[in-house]
Amino acid sequence: MEELALEIKQMIIDTLNLEEIAVHEIESEAPLFGDGLGLDSIDALELGLAVKNRYGVVLSAESEEMRQHFYSVATLAAFILTQRKLGA
Secondary structure: OHHHHHHHHHHHHHHOOOOOOOHHHOOOOOEOEOOOOOEOHHHHHHHHHHHHHHHOOOOOOOOHHHHHHOOEHHHHHHHHHHHHHHHO
8 A cells, every 4th residue: 555655645746736745745644635735625626636537536526425535645545445446
């Protein structure tokens, strides 16, 4: 799962044009939104689309459960792994 977490961190940097942040500076357990990485709702939409395109994971922006999956890099990686297993 560590490799997937690194991929997700790089995807966040690339998708959201966060060139000033290095992969190692994003903590896997830190919140992506608010006080953590500081992403906002527009970032969430862009990130959701990137996850869908890269990993083929179908997302629902209105779902409270989805917000939990996008809490941190670690929770997002776990969600993607679960979806991959379900799709296999």
